[in-house]
Amino acid sequence: MQRSSSPEIEIDTRRADTVRRTLWYGLVVVILIWCAVIPVFDGNLSLYFAMMMWVTLATGLNFIAGFTGYMPFGYVAFYGIGAYATGIAVKVLGMSVYLAIPFAGVVGVLFGLLIAPTLRLSGIYFAIVSLSLAIICQRAIALMPEEVTGGSLGLNLGVVTVREHGYYAMLLILVAALLTASWLARSRLGKALKAIRDDAEAAEALGVNVTRSRLYAWLLATLFPALAGGTQAWFTGALDPQTAFDVLVTAKTVIYAMAGGLGTVLGPLVGTVVLVWVDELIWRAFPVLNNFLLGAIIAALILFAPRGLIGSLTRRYPRLRRYIM
Amino acid sequence: MTDAILSVDGLVKRFGGLVAVNEVSFDVPRGLIVGLIGINGAGKTTLMNCVNGIYHSDGGRVVVDGHDMTNHKPHEIASLGVGRTFQIPRIFHRMTLIENLMVPVLGSEKSDAELTDMAEACLDRVDLYPLRGNNGEELSGGQQKLLELARVLMFDPALILLDEPFAGVNPSLCRIMIQQIEKMKQDGKSFLLVSHDLTSIYRLSDQISVLNQGEIIASGTVETIQSDPAVIEAYLGN
Numbered sequence: 001m002q003r004s005s006s007p008e009i010e011i012d013t014r015r016a017d018t019v020r021r022t023l024w025y026g027l028v029v030v031i032l033i034w035c036a037v038i039p040v041f042d043g044n045l046s047l048y049f050a051m052m053m054w055v056t057l058a059t060g061l062n063f064i065a066g067f068t069g070y071m072p073f074g075y076v077a078f079y080g081i082g083a084y085a086t087g088i089a090v091k092v093l094g095m096s097v098y099l100a101i102p103f104a105g106v107v108g109v110l111f112g113l114l115i116a117p118t119l120r121l122s123g124i125y126f127a128i129v130s131l132s133l134a135i136i137c138q139r140a141i142a143l144m145p146e147e148v149t150g151g152s153l154g155l156n157l158g159v160v161t162v163r164e165h166g167y168y169a170m171l172l173i174l175v176a177a178l179l180t181a182s183w184l185a186r187s188r189l190g191k192a193l194k195a196i197r198d199d200a201e202a203a204e205a206l207g208v209n210v211t212r213s214r215l216y217a218w219l220l221a222t223l224f225p226a227l228a229g230g231t232q233a234w235f236t237g238a239l240d241p242q243t244a245f246d247v248l249v250t251a252k253t254v255i256y257a258m259a260g261g262l263g264t265v266l267g268p269l270v271g272t273v274v275l276v277w278v279d280e281l282i283w284r285a286f287p288v289l290n291n292f293l294l295g296a297i298i299a300a301l302i303l304f305a306p307r308g309l310i311g312s313l314t315r316r317y318p319r320l321r322r323y324i325m
Numbered sequence: 326m327t328d329a330i331l332s333v334d335g336l337v338k339r340f341g342g343l344v345a346v347n348e349v350s351f352d353v354p355r356g357l358i359v360g361l362i363g364i365n366g367a368g369k370t371t372l373m374n375c376v377n378g379i380y381h382s383d384g385g386r387v388v389v390d391g392h393d394m395t396n397h398k399p400h401e402i403a404s405l406g407v408g409r410t411f412q413i414p415r416i417f418h419r420m421t422l423i424e425n426l427m428v429p430v431l432g433s434e435k436s437d438a439e440l441t442d443m444a445e446a447c448l449d450r451v452d453l454y455p456l457r458g459n460n461g462e463e464l465s466g467g468q469q470k471l472l473e474l475a476r477v478l479m480f481d482p483a484l485i486l487l488d489e490p491f492a493g494v495n496p497s498l499c500r501i502m503i504q505q506i507e508k509m510k511q512d513g514k515s516f517l518l519v520s521h522d523l524t525s526i527y528r529l530s531d532q533i534s535v536l537n538q539g540e541i542i543a544s545g546t547v548e549t550i551q552s553d554p555a556v557i558e559a560y561l562g563n
Contacts, residue, residue: 188431195417195428198461202415205377206429206480207403263419321421322458 016322024266024325028178031273035171039164049167049235051276052174053228057249058257058268059177060224065254066262067190068217069197070119073127073250074134075225078108080244082226083233084141087155092148097160101169101230108226109219119214122200131247138245154240157233166235173227180220181265185325193217194263225253259301261308265325270309330355330390330484330515331376331407337384338368338375338539345371347539348385353484358506358516360530362523362550364560368539369519370412373486376517377409378402390483403429408482412489412519414469416476418462422448425461425472429480447478451501467498474502477509484515491522503529527551535559 038048057079064070085107089100118129142152149155160166184190192213195203204210233239260271278297283290305312314321329352338346346368353359363369374380376387378399387395389405408429417425426444433440448454451471456464464472470490477485487506491499506529510516520526526533533550535543537559543550550556 188427188437191420191424191427192431194420194424198417198419199415201379201399202411202417203428204399205379205403205409206476207400207432208428209400318459318463321460 020323052170055272056174056177056228057253058272059181061253061257062268063217064221067193072130074130076249077134077137078222078225079229082108082229083239083244086230086233104230105227108222112222138241142241157237170231177224185265261311264310267310328355332388335385339383351534357531360526360533361519363536367536406483408477408480409486410473416461422457426479447475451475467494487518
């Protein structure tokens, strides 16, 4: 077939793919090496743990919000359930914490499967139902017998292992989340999900099984917050219903992911790293005005870059899209 | 007996008290183009939505290639080789043109590289190849119509439902679309074509059905339809 293209464009496309892959994996490797050596230099372990956890949560949220357009306002439910699954596994079932984390992931996914019928809803209805389920989870756990969940006071896990082990567990989960995201972005499932996000009815008319694809994305989105919640419980050694199901966890995750740009692999990573650092810097320089300044920065970001840092960059400079995953 | 790729038999669709499609029956013979015309609100798009499963019908049957697909899900109907375009283009705005074309073939056993080559060839057929790396949202309305057509080419369905393919498209893009439709017909594809553009529909269609207030008031060849008093009345009034 006679193409209207020039050979240069073909070469450029292939080179762009190579550059994109190299950039992405290079960036991930640098970040991971950086995070991996922090405990060796006795750096600010808690800050880096928190950053890795937020990146994991934002990446997990991206699977459902960025790739399919579903915004789960009750996303914290999976984080809280993961935390409590770990707590109960360690304190009540006497399980090793190393087994308790995968157990938390399984429990999170099973809970996701249980409430998967809510995916029949869309838009604000799904968001509200999701938020309600998170509140129900919080109340239910607070009302459960103290010997199981610790009631409203929560559970004190104490020092389960050395703290660094929890840190490295979070690093592993982060790696898994980023690898899953980069696989999803390149996979056929990822393309199906993006099509569903843009127009579910048209996607279905073109042969995409919308229900099944959404379910896969949903289950992926439930796995990582459950793992992160479990590891957070391990790292801090304590959990209670108020903090484990704090709606602010959802809010911060959404803000971080949106700040970078939903729907891209890089967006949630960049948004989280930038905002967590900005938060830290503001807190150090202006402890009293911390929340005020951070709020103003986030408002400005949403106002001037509604698609997030990465999304707005690629919209302004479409050629960059080739190099960004 | 005609070898019909699509048979619609007594199809009914109601929205509350409004009967949008009332006992409609027609066939699309294999390898032919059946045009469906009618004034605004006649029920053309509703009928098309019932055929490809977007709407659940309230009565009647839709048989695709011998399979009763009444009220099946759209992706199940698509899997039998039914592709469609929409009156208002429904492309995937935040996906590149290449990605847009990959959507209908996600279940294919071909490799991604092969599918990318196919997608590029399809874009080339509708003169959109140079824009293949752009997002759908960066196309004009006419180009979006062409992208939808390219998506159908990529899908390679046996039956193609085209809903107002020429609406809002400038004459040069319209020419490209007509050429591609004629080429696909030569390749043995069958069409149900809904259009307000009577010139194009008369040129392309082998048979025409006229829908008025949810009912088919006339069917036949172009010549028959052009001289049918009921059709003239429906379009021009008494």
